[in-house]
Amino acid sequence: MRADAQKNRDHILAVARDLLSSGGEEASLRDIARTAGVGLGTLYRHYPTxxxxxxxxxxxxxxxxxxxxxxxxxxxxxxxxxxxxxxxxxxxxxxxxxxxxxxxxxxxxxxxxxxxxxxxxxxxxxxxxxxxxxxxxxxxxxxxxxxxxxxxxxxxxxxxxxxxxxxxxxxxxxxxxxxxxxxxxxx
CATH class of the missing domain: 1.10.357.10 (Tetracycline Repressor, domain 2)
Incomplete structure (x- = not known):
């Protein structure tokens, strides 16, 4: 995996972990992508569901x-x-x-x-x-x-x-x- 793709993946995980562990149980993938500052397509490439x-x-x-x-x-x-x-x-x-x-x-x-x-x-x-x-x-x-x-x-x-x-x-x-x-x- 390219370094920038791995960085995006790691950042998405960190944001998702923060959102879900701080009461954001209803956070959608769109919310996670927005908070992570990546496009929805980028998130779906790494995590399709x-x-x-x-x-x-x-x-x-x-x-x-x-x-x-x-x-x-x-x-x-x-x-x-x-x-x-x-x-x-x-x-x-x-x-x-x-x-x-x-x-x-x-x-x-x-x-x-x-x-x-x-x-x-x-x-x-x-x-x-x-x-x-x-x-x-x-x-x-x-x-x-x-x-x-x-x-x-x-x-x-x-x-x-x-x-x-x-x-x-x-x-x-x-x-x-x-x-x-x-x-x-x-x-």
Whole structure:
């Protein structure tokens, strides 16, 4: 890639990251191009869809969450690993406010640029949940889809100005409902 094209690409990513992480969840590709000072054609050449742009922005974070799930299995109890991973996943979803809708849709849409990353991240969380359930450290009446729904709900709470101050408390309530009494002493 030519140096000027790479510079444009990097600048577009930086602008998109700033817009999406500062409450600009409804920012369109046109808004991102305008803010980046590039033509819409330039943006579309690099990122033909919003999902393609989100994939580039979120891919490394999702891979890190997937790797983190593996590391947590070796570091702490199953219940503690699950809660830690859930907290970190909610934080990333909150960092890119408004992207949870795209993440949820990508799980079901194999054609989405976000599909593979979202499925891998969800699978990593599901493995942590299953391990905690097998060890008797998590309730058994939930699955990975429920866990992913909690990520969406908890990141939504943190995005609401009136509820944001309560987001840690709400997270603790949800975590307490997931992790069984037996595992609570380890968390």
């Amino acid at each position: 919003r999902e393609a742009l989100l994939e580039v922005l979120l891919h490394d974070r999702f891979e890190a969450l997937t790797a983190r799930a593996v590391a947590l299995k070796a570091e702490v109890s199953a219940g503690a690993a699950l809660v830690t991973w859930l907290r970190e996943t909610v934080a990333i979803a909150h960092d890119y406010s408004g992207t949870i809708r795209s993440m949820v849709a990508a799980i079901e849409d194999e054609g989405s640029a976000l599909h593979a990353s979202c499925v891998a991240m969800k699978a990593a969380g599901t493995r942590l949940l299953l391990r905690a359930q097998e060890k008797g450290e998590a309730r058994t009446d939930m699955d990975g889809a429920d866990l992913f729904a909690f990520v969406g709900a908890l990141s939504w709470v943190a995005d609401q100005p009136a509820l944001a101050p309560r987001s840690d408390h709400v997270f603790a309530i949800i975590a307490d409902a997931i992790v069984t009494t037996q595992a609570k002493s380890a968390v």
